Structure formats: C-alpha cells, structure tokens
Amino acid sequence: xxxxxxxxxxxxxxxxxxxxxxxxxxxxxxxxxxxxxxxxxxxxxxxxxxxxxxxxxxxxxxxxxxxxxxxxxxxxxxxxxxxxxxxxxxxxxxxxxxxxxxxxxxxxxxxxxxxxxxxxxxxxxxxxxxxxxxxxxxxxxxxxxxxxxx
Numbered sequence: 811x812x813x814x815x816x817x818x819x820x821x822x823x824x825x826x827x828x829x830x831x832x833x834x835x836x837x838x839x840x841x842x843x844x845x846x847x848x849x850x851x852x853x854x855x856x857x858x859x860x861x862x863x864x865x866x867x868x869x870x871x872x873x874x875x876x877x878x879x880x881x882x883x884x885x886x887x888x889x890x891x892x893x894x895x896x897x898x899x900x901x902x903x904x905x906x907x908x909x910x911x912x913x914x915x916x917x918x919x920x921x922x923x924x925x926x927x928x929x930x931x932x933x934x935x936x937x938x939x940x941x942x943x944x945x946x947x948x949x950x951x952x953x954x955x956x957x958x959x960x
Contacts, residue, residue, distance in 0.1 A: 821894070828871070829869045829870060829871050830869070830870065830871070830872065830890070831867060831868070831869055832867070832868055832869075832870055832876075832890055832893055833865065833866070833867045833895075834865070834866060834893055834894065834895050834896065834897050835860075835863070835864045835865050835866075835895065835896050835897065836848045836850075836860050836864045836866065836880065836897045836899060837864055837879060837896055837897070837898055837899070837900075838883075838898070838899065838901065839899060839900045840900075840901060841900035843865030844862075844863050845860060845864050845880045845883070845899060846860060846861065846862045846863070846864060847859050847860060847861075847862075848860045848864070848866075848879065848880040848883075848899070849877075849878070849879045849880070850866045850868055850876060850877075850878050851876070851877040851878075851879075852869075852870045852874050852875075852876055852877075852890075853874065856868070856869065856870070864929075870890040870891065872889075872890050872891035872925055873889070873890070873891070874889070874890045874925050875889055875890070876888050876889075876890055876893060878897055878899065879899075880899055882901060882902055883899040883900060883901055884899065884900045884901075884902050885899075886899055900957075913927060928935055942955050943955075
C-alpha cells in the first residue's frame with residue numbers, strides 16, 4: 811500500500827519537473843518594434859537568440875528564470891510560467907559625464923614617438939613596452955592592455 815502511494819505521488823510530481831516549450835516575442839517598450847537577436851538565457855548551455863522579427867523558442871521548466879537582454883536596453887528576468895507572449899524591454903538611459911574622444915591614430919602616433927625616442931636612447935637594443943587603459947562604464951570596469959617587444 812505504501813509503495814503504491816509513493817508511485818502515484820511520484821507520477822503526479824513528474825509533470826511539474828518536466829520541461830516545456832516557451833515561445834515569445836521581444837519588443838521595445840516605447841515603440842513596439844521587434845528586437846532582433848536579443849539574448850534569452852535560461853541556464854548554462856540552455857538559451858536562445860531572437861530571430862529577425864524578435865521571436866524566440868526555448869525549453870525550460872515552469873520554475874526556471876529566463877534572463878532576456880539586448881544591447882542598449884535594461885535586462886529583464888521573468889519566471890518561465892509567468893512569461894507573456896510579448897516581452898517588452900525598456901531602453902537604457904544613462905547620464906554620462908563629459909567624454910573626450912581620442913582617435914586611435916593619435917594614441918598610436920604617441921606610442922610610435924615614444925618607441926622611436928627610447929630606441930635611439932637605448933642604443934638600438936630591444937625593449938619591452940606595456941600599455942594599459944582602464945575605463946568605468948555603468949559601474950563596470952573595462953580594461954585594455956597591450957604588450958609590445960620592439
């Protein structure tokens with residue numbers, strides 16, 4: 811009798827753990843335009859991209875959290891069972907401080923002049939040069955490094 815009750819309860823719980831197919835469309839919340847190639851992430855190794863019209867299909871459990879993101883928009887997390895057919899992402903707005911734009915050529919010319927000067931000074935011996943640039947954007951730090959042996 812106990813064994814029968816256990817098997818019945820196990821069979822009743824199986825549909826809750828089974829994965830289902832979810833399909834939705836990702837759009838801009840202000841214009842309603844589709845967001846092509848937005849990222850839809852369920853878990854490691856399980857995710858999708860929206861197609862050119864903003865539609866995606868993904869396999870997930872009803873309890874899984876889906877993370878939907880697109881460049882320039884605020885990411886959204888939604889429970890699979892609570893997901894609607896249309897998912898609206900809000901455009902990200904950030905007030906930035908003054909920005910100085912330097913063309914890549916100017917940085918390269920500065921490095922070239924420095925290399926040329928040090929090359930003459932060190933009697934044409936080989937030298938190692940290291941360049942590092944850090945930038946903070948939206949609370950995240952970006953790091954660019956370059957190493958040159960000349």
